[in-house]
Amino acid sequence: MITWLTATDHKKIGIMYIITTMVFFVIAGILALMIRAQLATPDNDLIPSHLYNQIFTLHGTAMIFFVIAPFGLGLANYLVPLQIGAPDMAFPRLNATSLWLFVIAGIITFLGLATYGGAAAYGWTNYAPLSEISEGTGVGADFWLIGILLASVSTILTAINITTTTFLLRAPGMTMWRVPIFVWEMIATAILILMAFPSLTAVTLMVLIDRHLGGHFFDPAFGGNPILYQHLFWFFGHPEVYVMVLPYFGIVTEVIATFARKPVFGYVGLVISAFAIAGLSIGVWAHHMFTTGAVSNPFFSAVSFLIAVPTGVKFVNWIGTMWKGSIELSTAMLFAVGFLFNFLLGGITGVMVASPPIDYQVHDSYFVVNHFHYTLGGGSMFAMFAALFFWFPKIFGVKLSERLGKWCFWFMFVGFNITFIPMAFMGLEGMARRVYTYPNVEHLALLNGIASFGGVILAIGVALFFVNILVSAFAHVPVPANPWGGYSLEWATSSPPPEFNFETMPPINSRRPLWDAPSTQGSGP
Amino acid sequence: MKTFVGLFLSSTAFGAVILVAYWFVAHEETTGSVLLAIMTAALAFAAVYAVIAERHAHIDGDGQDLTPEDVKGEDLGVYTTHSPYPILLALSCLFMLLGVLYSPILAFAAVVAVLLCLWRLGAESARV
Amino acid sequence: MHWLIHPATSQGALMQQTWIVSLVAGLLVALYVYGAIIWCLIRYRRRESEPASFTGNKPLEITYAIIPLIIVIGLFLVTMHSELPVDRVSAHPENRIDVTAFRWSWRFGYNGDRIVTFGTPAQPPTLYLPLGRTTEIDLTSSDVNHSFWVPAFLFKRDAIPGMTNRFDLTPTRTGTFLSRCAQFCGVDHALMTFIVKVVPAAAYDRFIASNGVAKP
Ligand SMILES: [Cu+2]
Ligand SMILES: [Cu+2]
Numbered sequence: 001m002i003t004w005l006t007a008t009d010h011k012k013i014g015i016m017y018i019i020t021t022m023v024f025f026v027i028a029g030i031l032a033l034m035i036r037a038q039l040a041t042p043d044n045d046l047i048p049s050h051l052y053n054q055i056f057t058l059h060g061t062a063m064i065f066f067v068i069a070p071f072g073l074g075l076a077n078y079l080v081p082l083q084i085g086a087p088d089m090a091f092p093r094l095n096a097t098s099l100w101l102f103v104i105a106g107i108i109t110f111l112g113l114a115t116y117g118g119a120a121a122y123g124w125t126n127y128a129p130l131s132e133i134s135e136g137t138g139v140g141a142d143f144w145l146i147g148i149l150l151a152s153v154s155t156i157l158t159a160i161n162i163t164t165t166t167f168l169l170r171a172p173g174m175t176m177w178r179v180p181i182f183v184w185e186m187i188a189t190a191i192l193i194l195m196a197f198p199s200l201t202a203v204t205l206m207v208l209i210d211r212h213l214g215g216h217f218f219d220p221a222f223g224g225n226p227i228l229y230q231h232l233f234w235f236f237g238h239p240e241v242y243v244m245v246l247p248y249f250g251i252v253t254e255v256i257a258t259f260a261r262k263p264v265f266g267y268v269g270l271v272i273s274a275f276a277i278a279g280l281s282i283g284v285w286a287h288h289m290f291t292t293g294a295v296s297n298p299f300f301s302a303v304s305f306l307i308a309v310p311t312g313v314k315f316v317n318w319i320g321t322m323w324k325g326s327i328e329l330s331t332a333m334l335f336a337v338g339f340l341f342n343f344l345l346g347g348i349t350g351v352m353v354a355s356p357p358i359d360y361q362v363h364d365s366y367f368v369v370n371h372f373h374y375t376l377g378g379g380s381m382f383a384m385f386a387a388l389f390f391w392f393p394k395i396f397g398v399k400l401s402e403r404l405g406k407w408c409f410w411f412m413f414v415g416f417n418i419t420f421i422p423m424a425f426m427g428l429e430g431m432a433r434r435v436y437t438y439p440n441v442e443h444l445a446l447l448n449g450i451a452s453f454g455g456v457i458l459a460i461g462v463a464l465f466f467v468n469i470l471v472s473a474f475a476h477v478p479v480p481a482n483p484w485g486g487y488s489l490e491w492a493t494s495s496p497p498p499e500f501n502f503e504t505m506p507p508i509n510s511r512r513p514l515w516d517a518p519s520t521q522g523s524g525p
Numbered sequence: 526m527k528t529f530v531g532l533f534l535s536s537t538a539f540g541a542v543i544l545v546a547y548w549f550v551a552h553e554e555t556t557g558s559v560l561l562a563i564m565t566a567a568l569a570f571a572a573v574y575a576v577i578a579e580r581h582a583h584i585d586g587d588g589q590d591l592t593p594e595d596v597k598g599e600d601l602g603v604y605t606t607h608s609p610y611p612i613l614l615a616l617s618c619l620f621m622l623l624g625v626l627y628s629p630i631l632a633f634a635a636v637v638a639v640l641l642c643l644w645r646l647g648a649e650s651a652r653v
Numbered sequence: 654m655h656w657l658i659h660p661a662t663s664q665g666a667l668m669q670q671t672w673i674v675s676l677v678a679g680l681l682v683a684l685y686v687y688g689a690i691i692w693c694l695i696r697y698r699r700r701e702s703e704p705a706s707f708t709g710n711k712p713l714e715i716t717y718a719i720i721p722l723i724i725v726i727g728l729f730l731v732t733m734h735s736e737l738p739v740d741r742v743s744a745h746p747e748n749r750i751d752v753t754a755f756r757w758s759w760r761f762g763y764n765g766d767r768i769v770t771f772g773t774p775a776q777p778p779t780l781y782l783p784l785g786r787t788t789e790i791d792l793t794s795s796d797v798n799h800s801f802w803v804p805a806f807l808f809k810r811d812a813i814p815g816m817t818n819r820f821d822l823t824p825t826r827t828g829t830f831l832s833r834c835a836q837f838c839g840v841d842h843a844l845m846t847f848i849v850k851v852v853p854a855a856a857y858d859r860f861i862a863s864n865g866v867a868k869p
Binding site (some may be wrong): 123220309322327329428435497 | 668672689690720736816836
């Protein structure tokens, strides 16, 4: 136990990151089921509004700050040193500090539930001046702010660590233009974090100052400005969306290339598009503010539209990688293909909401709930499961059951779409997000009923994943170093890898070192 | 390393382009311009640092034809596997924030703890 | 489209064009990409034969960067075509109504606040609008951020304390439209609804002339 609490080895830290995100994933998933239970029928009074508001706030907060974003960082912690042939991250102690700041941040945020007056209930965006009015004692809201503050600092430290590691610790011959696409996506993510997260740290501190030290940053009665909050928040908030997506682009690229048995199509294009997305994403923050009447809608609309171009390039490259390949539909590959299907829909609704006249109708409605769940749920979450199935044997030395895995995928894929497709129509029919109840008008009752039914199927799929872990751990079939025929460096070392990662380092002459030196491959051609 | 210098230089240039474009379209809205200006300045700082650091850098990973054989016996540095201070530092940070909000004594004690942890971490990394 | 998006203002009709163009473009792109993915999965599933090993195709990649660029430029132009007129506020509005959002209902002030109605979460207020006339809404909030959303007009605008948002609405058909606050504002956000009633101009004039006694 103590050896884990004090560990600075990147693999142990990565494992603890991933396990923590899985715990929060289950909690946030249960919160989502409570939301669907409350909304299953119109005028339902199962959950009172003050409790419901805490539930959706914690669901969003957990999924964003404690699941989707840190899973990418945790996986990077595990994989980046392995993929570039390094013995560890550049700053192992800093790395451990990031991990524990993150774990503590998650716990303190949820501890709000145990306070009198309950947890924060302002939505994950925590808009001021609403978030400066305390309902109850406000201790839960303070805990939320402390949690986000710690999480933001933790994320910045990890970004510094990832950037430095990839700068300096690449193995001989592993030039920048030979590192796997996952590493490139993590570099883009890290630089994006360094640009955007300080704004979150600042705005969270400002709300704390307003609440406790008599500040009036966002209080118009004292010359403050609510719009200022939105600017500072979304200057972080939109890049955060890509912090939650770029690592998953990397995962999907690796998985597709491995199971199509082909080199990545358009390596340079994938790298450039990652940085184009990261760069453009700092110029679009106020597309979350189209309806405020206080920002330049044409500017933010134009830049938001432009992001579709590098994202389109990525789709071309993924399809190009599959083209004329030899595709094996393993569970990991199924999840990667599921990502392609869902993320494309999220991207298309994303282009729609980049248009202010469309946003005037759908902003803060269930249409937007549909949009971002397709990108972050159907997109990133599916890629997260692709990663879990793909790298689980490497991390734990045990293969997950493919049979159960495929059941898991189909339940999740079908359940996800049944849950979220109706939401687009709810939004068009006038259902606002963050409402604990809705009247029985138009088709809202039917649509919500379908969505709640889909939620149950999705939950079964997720539960099957954890069943799979138990079953596979019990069966304990040991795996070779390279069970999938992968060709990046992490497959050259044993599963799980030894301390400091490599007993012998293969020579690196190309982007696919294991392809060049078949002797180091465990199996596959 | 050259790639990284280029990366930071082009990021800075891109930040500047967005800043100028934004200024032209929406300069009456100052918050955005200030945010973009700070961000571009920070990127420029990183770029300048990268340019300077690059001159003295010697990175194995940049050698196209370097093989593991070539660097045998080279000092790779020492990597710790355990340290108790990161988790203590994280806990102290939590108590520092809680202290600022609810109890000055706790805040003071936590600041001392943070400084102690930082000092020990510094001493640990100096030793190896 | 009619059953999904059926705007009741002239501004809404303009925005409907953007909706239709974007939906059609989106569906075509989705079909094309889904087709390509499914083709790959069927045609190139694992067999004995060796997979190809090409690593890219510059002309093809560039073409597929330019095509989305052209699409989004087109969509941006369509967007601006409706955005600019919708955001324009007429210098001489035929009618002006002050709307103030508060936790958790609305205050409507007609004719320079000579007629004022308040609502409560349990008793949502009614906003009367004259048919065919351009009404300027002056929107603000007295506490936190809210948002004035009339789904039937395809339109919402935020009510933000410390600033006034102005916009024009020109109803094109009479009717009663359930409307609501869209920006989360606390405990009773879900109940912060109001009703928009578009009435013939003559009935509206009688309402104003009688200082609110003659409900249209
Ligand atoms: Cu955004
Ligand atoms: Cu409201």
